[in-house]
Amino acid sequence: MITSFYMPTRIVSGSGALATIGMLARDLKMTRVLVVSDPVISAQGFHADALAALSGAGIAVARFDECGIDARCSHIDDQGERVRREGIDGVVCLGGGSVMCTGKGIAIVATNRKPMADCTGVGRFDRKALPMIMVPTTAGSGSEVSQWTIVKDEVRHLKLLGGGPLSFPDAAILDPVTLRSLxxxxxxxxxxxxxxxxxxxxxxxxxxxxxxxxxxxxxxxxxxxxxxxxxxxxxxxxxxxxxxxxxxxxxxxxxxxxxxxxxxxxxxxxxxxxxxxxxxxxxxxxxxxxxxxxxxxxxxxxxxxxxxxxxxxxxxxxxxxxxxxxxxxxxxxxxxxxxxxxxxxxxxxxxxxxxxxxxxxxxxxxxxxxxxxxxxxxxxxxxxxxxxxxxxxxxxxxxxx
CATH class of the missing domain: 1.20.1090.10 (Dehydroquinate synthase-like - alpha domain)
Known part of the structure; x- marks a missing residue:
């Protein structure tokens, strides 16, 4: 049997690792990022610290803080269009699995210019997703190192999986500070x-x-x-x-x-x-x-x-x-x-x-x-x-x- 093993995501872990987020964004040539989160996480001190580190590295920040329990196609499609419209060149996710799946979906849709539902399945898109940095706030979905995103099609009541080698996150930051308030x-x-x-x-x-x-x-x-x-x-x-x-x-x-x-x-x-x-x-x-x-x-x-x-x-x-x-x-x-x-x-x-x-x-x-x-x-x-x-x-x- 032929097998393969592939893991391109850079992983930075340990107490204090979140402070590297600005450096990682610069390394990935990000200049303007969409920070994806949810209403609970966006109110945490570490979220503010991450935004400050990005701004301190000279990176412009736009925000989407409305993720829910599931990553939803409607959110992804709307924000994918926003990313294109505003010239955003990177996605940073601070949150659990649904937040990271939402951000990953946005990064996919932004470059492939078609709805998320049309990108589901294995390798059903041709262009590499936007550069992504993932900061998991649960331990957790592991979506920070996954090529896959799981989304909910609210219209057809389906949970759909999409992804491929073109949608691996570029960097993951594992810092236990993100779990303290959980x-x-x-x-x-x-x-x-x-x-x-x-x-x-x-x-x-x-x-x-x-x-x-x-x-x-x-x-x-x-x-x-x-x-x-x-x-x-x-x-x-x-x-x-x-x-x-x-x-x-x-x-x-x-x-x-x-x-x-x-x-x-x-x-x-x-x-x-x-x-x-x-x-x-x-x-x-x-x-x-x-x-x-x-x-x-x-x-x-x-x-x-x-x-x-x-x-x-x-x-x-x-x-x-x-x-x-x-x-x-x-x-x-x-x-x-x-x-x-x-x-x-x-x-x-x-x-x-x-x-x-x-x-x-x-x-x-x-x-x-x-x-x-x-x-x-x-x-x-x-x-x-x-x-x-x-x-x-x-x-x-x-x-x-």
Whole structure:
């Protein structure tokens, strides 16, 4: 099997790293930037410090602070046009995954001169996105090192993925100062999302020794630092969690994401379920499902998740992996099941059918007719084990509490 590994983003990490933002912008030949954020982040002291550093480096600053829970095509298209109109030559994002996906979408649309919906799918645009600097304020989506952006088409109620090598951010700044004001219940959501990235990269059918090494190291660092990062005032743990989140996305950016993301997509698009809830609740089930066909990967994942493996059979280790994730969730206040309101039982079958196109179909997903699928239809996913609609339905059923 031929594999590849590509990571062009420059990563600057550590306490005080945010102070380098002006220098990085100059290095990228930025002269006028759009700073993308949301109303909460734009009120933080570190946001003001970043703006001051950019201005101090002689860079003109325009702002868009209206990002919401999802990156929305309407925001992206409007701001892409604004960027062209105002002669903006760079995008700087300070925020979580939705902010970074919004900024990435703006950078793509600005140079390709077509709506974001037409840029979704794999490599469906021809021009390199505007230069981008990403400052994640959660640990996190890992979008700061990802070529992909996930956006919501509000009209068709679809979550769409777009990207390719032309949309990698140019620089990422990982500074634990951005996590200090994050409430615990908010910090838990992106942290779980990041954990799914590392695990699903490891369980991918196109994983390689390179991606396995990065994914396992990310999971190990997450398991060791996540509780302290969220439940205590520990800057070192926050820094470790930021780095682990970044590593997890480097791994899944090359090995891709699996069933957790494929099954979560219709829940997000049609039931408005926040992304971390979808992938997080599904993760223990995805682990058990895929490890059944990956015997050599069971023990390394169990050990990365801090499972005591001595004396355990392979099947016991698989169960212990899922249990370790659930125990972590309990310690950080993350749910292990969907409520009947989040996933009504009478819509479980529909959601399993709608999951068939998978994560990477992009705009082609709008043409998929769920009525064309049946129990044995395969969910499109690069995961190591193939999953049918019926198996997806069974997993959904076990997830509703």
């Amino acid at each position: 409430p615990m219940h908010v910090a838990a959501l992106p942290a779980v999302d990041a954990l799914t990235h590392g695990v699903e990269a490891y369980l991918s059918g196109i994983a390689s020794p390179l991606t396995d090494a990065v994914a396992l190291a990310a999971v190990r660092l997450q398991a060791a630092s996540l509780r302290a990062s969220i439940n205590s005032d520990d800057d070192r743990a926050r820094e470790d969690n930021l780095v682990a989140s970044c590593m997890a996305n480097i791994a899944c950016g090359n090995a891709r994401l699996g069933h957790g993301h494929a099954l979560s997509l219709p829940l997000e698009g049609h039931l408005d379920l926040p992304h971390p809830y979808g992938v997080g609740v599904l993760l223990p089930h995805v682990i058990a499902f895929n490890l059944a066909v990956l015997p050599a990967k069971v023990r390394p994942l169990a050990e990365a998740l801090e499972v005591e493996t001595a004396g355990l059979s392979r099947q016991e280790m698989i169960a212990a992996c899922a249990d370790a994730v659930r125990a972590l969730y309990a310690d950080i206040g993350f749910p292990t099941r969907f409520t009947p309101e989040q996933l009504p039982r009478d819509r479980v079958r529909e959601m399993a059918l709608r999951a068939v196109p998978g994560l990477y179909a992009g705009i082609a997903a709008k043409d998929f007719d769920p009525a064309s699928a049946h129990d044995r239809t395969i969910i499109a996913s690069p995961a190591a084990r193939r999953m049918t609609v019926r198996q997806a339905e069974e997993i959904f059923e076990r997830c509703v509490g």
